[in-house]
């Protein structure tokens with residue numbers, strides 16, 4: 076089976092599992108509540124019996140039967156809500172829940188892919204399928220300033236690492252809040268281990284939670300996709316991912332500078348950055364490079380687009396990964 080169909084088939088199976096899980100959880104809730112409030116079971120039985128007899132009556136030509144059923148069920152449903160509330164439950168406690176209410180966990184709205192399906196496909200295609208799990212741990216709620224020193228400021232710098240990070244996190248939250256109205260693009264730069272990826276993940280999580288389409292690519296993966304599209308026979312997956320790189324709400328290019336740069340990568344990077352700016356689409360680039368190194372490695376027009384049109388966040392401080400390793404070895 077071609078890769079594309081495999082991805083589709085796997086995703087559709089995941090959706091089916093999700094629907095089954097919600098049905099199972101609903102059944103569990105119902106059984107537990109029936110034990111506590113037996114009258115609810117009686118009301119559900121009334122609904123079921125009324126539906127059967129209304130269907131029979133309709134078949135026998137009683138045209139009003141289905142209207143009566145609707146009214147009957149509405150009344151019973153009000154009684155159920157009242158019983159649930161008085162037992163301390165939310166009135167909709169027994170209703171079926173959805174991971175994505177927009178498509179009711181089918182992946183499609185009509186014949187169009189739902190945003191959740193497009194996102195799931197993006198994760199599968201961009202080899203970022205573990206990202207959602209990582210985002211459960213790396214988000215604004217789990218962000219800690221304690222790894223950033225508040226005392227030993229570099230005399231060259233106007234603020235301490237912690238103060239710098241506080242300002243940046245405040246601006247990152249503003250970036251998220253204003254994402255739909257005032258899209259910005261960001262360059263997050265600084266040495267290894269100062270929290271660039273963590274910060275990017277905080278933003279990605281906040282935007283994914285509000286149903287935005289986020290494409291996360293390492294710079295290596297990004298250029299590989301460009302090359303496949305340009306030089307090799309691109310399959311449907313490559314074509315989708317290529318389109319998503321330009322169309323998505325937020326493109327994250329992680330670790331720019333680790334790819335093998337050449338005239339082609341330079342030209343594609345410019346096209347990507349420029350097209351997205353023209354269409355007011357946000358991009359986040361993270362890199363270990365300093366501004367001088369960026370200038371030396373990329374064309375003048377890339378450098379001037381980034382420094383002219385992006386918000387620049389310089390992160391500094393101690394290597395957090397090294398600090399965490401030390402914490403673990405002492406704990």
Ligand SMILES: [Zn+2]
Nearest residue numbers: 175178189191
């Ligand atoms: Zn959906």
